[in-house]
Amino acid sequence: MSFFKPFLLVFFVLLSLTSRAQSEYLRAYPDHIVRATSRGIVWKDSTLMPFDDGQKKTFAELLQNADLEDQLVQKYSKKRQEKAPQLNHDPGRFRYEPFFRKMYGNTEAEVRKNLVEIVWLPKTVKKKLLVSKINNVHQHFQAVSDELERHPELLKYVDNPAGTFVWRLISGTNRLSMHSYGVAIDINLNLSHYWQWDCRCKDENVPLSYRNKIAAQVVEIFEKHGFIWGGKWYHYDTMHFEYRPELFF
Structure with a gap:
């Protein structure tokens, strides 16, 4: 019997980790996910979506x-970034598209039904942006905007955002951008860096030299409200923030 104990221990540890990972979806999206089973997560309409x-x-x-498990495989850290991300460490870039399509809309028309207008930096810039109201994303965006506006020294990074909702593919791929769901924003381009622009390529295997000018405090304000930052990716996209609360649990 003692021969099997190490294997049983590994089995139960893996089972526990899977259960914890599934619970992150329950905590992050309580309006949509009602429970987790050994096979996957269950939506409010009783749809079972496989986890692994x-x-x-x-x-x-x-x-x-990616599947739902893969979506969480790389951990996103809220710690202030002191050095360049490690090779291919891109937490949040592995996305299970059926998950987001079911939640925010399977087509552009479906997504548009749930878009609302917010006023970005209402006291200074007063720019109108379209974002999703699902998961109260519009409120999270507005909270970010209001907090940023209390810091005049940060406005140069965010006073001319490049956009939020656009139904489109990620450049060089056949995968939908998170902008397609109205849950992402690109901030000022003039202070941003994007790996494809810098290497003048679309090859994920090309060695990259990390670049960034975005202030850490801007990142921390977005993160406080459930947004991850593309500047914490090896394949950096420092203008990009997207609402991904499951990565913070």
């Missing part, structure tokens, strides 16, 4: 064919 497809994947396969 059982496949081991390369980095490229994780980008292209």
